[in-house]
Amino acid sequence: MARVSTLTFDRGTLILHPPPKGSEWAQFVQWDERIEKFRLPAHQYRNFLEAMRKGGIDVKDDARHFQELQLPTPEIQPFLHQQQALHAWKQAGRRGVVVLPTGSGKTILAQLVMHSTPRSTLICVPTLDLMHQWYAGLLKTFPEAQVGLLGGGSKDDTPILVSTYDSAAIHAERLGNQYALHIYDECHHLPTDFYQVISDYSIAPYRLGLTATLERTDGAHERLTHLIGPTVFKRTPEQLSGGVLSPFKEVQIKVSLSPEERQEYDRLIEERNRFLKDQNINLSSLQGWQQFVKQSARSQAGRGAMLAHRSAREIAFGTSGKLRVLSDLLSKHLGERTVIFTDDNATVYKISEQFLIPAITHQTPVKERHATLERFRSGDYPVIVTSRVLNEGVDVPEASIGMVLSGTATQREYIQRLGRILRRKEGKEAILYEVISEGTSEERVSERRRGVEEPKKPPTPIKGLEQGTLDLNTSVSWEDL
Template sequence: MARTPTLTFDRGTLILHPPPRCKAWMDFATWDDRIEKFRIPAIQYRPLVEALQAENTDFVDKAKEFYPVELLAALEMEPYPHQSEALKAWKLAGRQGVVVLPTAAGKTYLAQMAMQATPRTTLIVVPTLDLMHQWYAHLLAAFPDAEIGLLGGGSRDRTPILVSTYDSAAINAENLGNRYALIIFDECHHLPTDFSRVIAEYAIAPYRLGLSATPERTDGKHADLNILIGREVYRKRAEDLAGKALAEHEIVQIKVKLSQLEREKYNRLIQIRNDFLRESKISLGSIQGWQRFVQMSARSQGGRRAMLAHREAKEIALGTDGKIRVLANLLAKHYPERILIFTADNATVYSISQEFLIPAITHQTPVKERHAILTKFREGEYRSLIASHVLNEGVDVPSASVAIILSGTGSAREYIQRLGRVLRKGNVKNKQAILYEVIAENTSEERTSARRRGEGDKPQKQEGKKKNKENLRVVYGSGGKGREYKAAEQMEIKYSTDESKLSKDDDF
C-alpha cells in the first residue's frame, strides 16, 4: 500500500516525500541527490498546497507550526477611510501585498487591523531597535492578553506574536520559517537585500503584508517585493491625506546665494573636477559613471585631485554661511514651535548644535542620551533638535510642526520620511506643518533637490548638460484614474477572503 505524501519543513526549505502521483507539485520541486528526495523553496508553500488541493491530492502537512490565536483588542479606534480601503485591498489580493502610505498615516494601526482580520501567529519585522520597542509597546496596549515577544537587542523570545529586527530575523530565518502564518514587513524597502531577503524566502507564511512610505529603491530591487511579499495593492500620497489623517502642510524651498569668495572657490573646484571628467569621458549622470569616477580617483593623481575638488565644492554648498543666517531667521520666526533640523553630515550637526545650543542626535549618540533628548523634546523642554540621518525613520515626534532641511541626499525616501516627521497630528487641533528646504543656488544641490522631489528627469541649467535617465523617479498616487482599492475589487481572486471563511479550521 502506497504511503501518503508528507510535507515537512527543513531549514528554510520544504521536503515532499514520497512524491504524489499528481503533476501539480512538479513545477515547484527540485531533486536533492544528498537526501534522495524532492526539495521545494519554503516561499512556495502556499501555491504548492493550493495546487495539491486543486487536484484533490491527499497529503500530510507537517511543515506548518503556525496556528490560530485569540486577539481581543483593548485598543481600537475608528479607522480612517484610507486604512479601511487599504485593508480591503490587501484582503482582496489574498492577504498578500504591499501597502504604501506616507509617514504618520497610521501604518501601525493598519497592521493591527490586518492581525485582527487574520488571527494567526504573527511575525513583525522592523529595521531598528527603536521601532522594535515602539511596535512592542503598541501591541502590548492593543492585545494585553496575547503573548508578545522580542527578537533582537538581547531578547530571544519564542511567542505567538513576535517583533524582530531585520538583522535578527535574517540570522534566525531557518528556525522561524514555519512558525508564523502572517509576516508584517515594516519599512519593507529594507527586505530586498541579499542579507534580509531570506526572511521571506525561508518562510512558509501564506499571509504577508509589506508597509512603506517609499518602497522604491535606487538599485531597482523593489521589484522583488512582488515575489517576496506580493504586489502593491494600495497607495496614497501625503497630499491625499492632508487635513484628514495628516496635518495640513506646506513645503517651502529657500535658495541662498554663495558669497563672492565662496562662489569663486566653488566654480574653481568644479572646473577642476569637470576637466578631469571630460578628459576621462566620465558622466556623473548614472551610478556607473560615479563608480568609474571613484575608481579613477584611486588610480591617478589627477583623479584624486578631481575627487578632492568635488568634495570640497560639495562642502561649500552644504555649509555656506548663507544657510546659517537663514536657519537663525527661521528659528526666531517659529519660536516657540517645536523644530526639527536635518543635515547630511555629523560635522554640520555638531557645529550648529554648538553655535545655537541645540541638542543633537547622531548615530554616535548613546541610546539613553538619545531617549532623554527625545523625551524632553516631546515634553517641550527642548524646542529644537538637530540630527543627520538617524531621525529619518522609526521616530514618533508628533509635537514637531516645523522641519528644516539644510542638506541631504537625493533620496526621495529620505525626503518623504523627513517630511513625515512633522505630519503627525498628535493632539494638536488644526495643526499646520511646514517643511523648509534650504539649498545653495546654482550648485549641485539644486539637482540633488530635484531628484529627491521626483524631478530627476528634468534638465538642469547648470553643471548637468544631459537628462539624468538613471535617477530614481518616484511616482505617487494611484497612477491613473479609478486605480485605487476599487480596482482591486475587480481583480480575479481565486479564493475567498470573507471573514467568516477564515476560521480556525482553515488550512492556513
C-alpha cells in the first residue's frame, strides 16, 4: 500500500514526507539532511497546495490548525470606497495591500474582510495604543467572538488575536499555522528583517495589508508584494475629500531667518558642504545620507560636519519667526481644535511653555497622554502640541486645524499629519498650515515633496460595483479552510 504524502508544520517551515509521485513538488522543496526529509518555507503553503491540486497530486494537509468562525454581519453601511476595496481584495485571491488615508475607515474595511473570510485571524499593529483600539472595536462589532491580545503583558490564545508587531515576531514560529487570515495594520512596518518573519513563518493563505503611506525611503515596501500581496486598491486624501473625508486646503507660509540666524546658518551649511565635497557625498539620495552618517563617525572633520548639519537644521526648524507666525495663527483660529506638529521634543516643550499649550511627546506617560487626548476630545484643551508620536498609531480625536512647524521632510510624514485633521464633520473645512524657513534646506525639501505628489484626479470606478451592492457573503474562494 502506497504511503500518503503528508504536509506538517515545523517552527515556521513545512515538512513534506514521504515525497509524492511526479516532479511538480520538487520546485518548492529543499532536502534537509538533519532530518532526512524535504522542507519548504511556510509562506509557500498556498502556492504549493494549489500546484499539487492542479497536478492531481494527493497531499494530506496536517499543517493547518485554523478554526472556522461564526461572525455576525457588521451593522454598518460601508462607503463606496470600502465596498470597492473589499471587492478588489477578494478578486485578487484575498491577498493584497489597500492604501487609504487616515480617517477613511481602514478598520471597518478589515472587519468586513474578517466577516467575508471567517477563519482564525491574526491582526498585527505597531503600538500598544493601536492594539487596544483594535481590541475594543472588535469586541463591539463581534461581541460573541473570542478576541485576545498578544503584547503589553497579555499572551492570549484565541481564534482572533490582536498583537503588536514586536510580539508577533517573537512568537512567529508558534503562531505560524494557527491563523488563516493575517491583517497587517500600518503594513509599511512589516518589511524589516525582524518583523517580516511574521509573514515568512506563516502559512496564512489570506493576507490583508492596510496603510495610508505605503512607500518607505529605503525601498523596502517593494517586499510587501512577497509578504502580503500586490497593492489591490488605493485612494488619496484628494480623491476622498469632501465625501468620506472633510474638504481641506493646504497653506504654506514662508518665514525669513533673522540676520543673526542667517549668518550662522550659512556658516554651518558651508562647513558641512566642504566636508561633503571632499568626500564626494550627495545628500539628495538615501545612500548619500547613509554615507554621510558613516563618514561622520570616522573622523573629527566628519563629526564636525554632522554637528554643523544638525545645528543648521535646528536654526531652520526653530527660528523665532516661526513662533511669531504660530502666535498669529493661534489668534486667527482661536477656539478651533488644533494640533501643532514639530520635528523635535525641545521645540514642543518650548511652544508648550511659551503658549501654555499641553504637550505630548514619546516621553509623556501613557496615562497623561490619554488624559490629554480626552480633554482635547471634549474641548477642554482646544490646542495640543506634539512631535512625531502622534504621526500614526494613535487615535487623535477630531481636529480641523493642523500647523506643521517642522518635520515635513517625507511624503509619508506629511500624509500622516494631514490625516490627523481629515475626519469628517458637517460643515467642516480642514486647513493644514506648513510653516517653513525661506532659503534653507527645509524649503528645498518641501518643494521636492510637493513635486512627487500624485495628481489630483478622480478615482477609477470598479466596473459593476455601485453603492449598496456590497457582497457580504462568507464564501471563501480558494479553499474551504
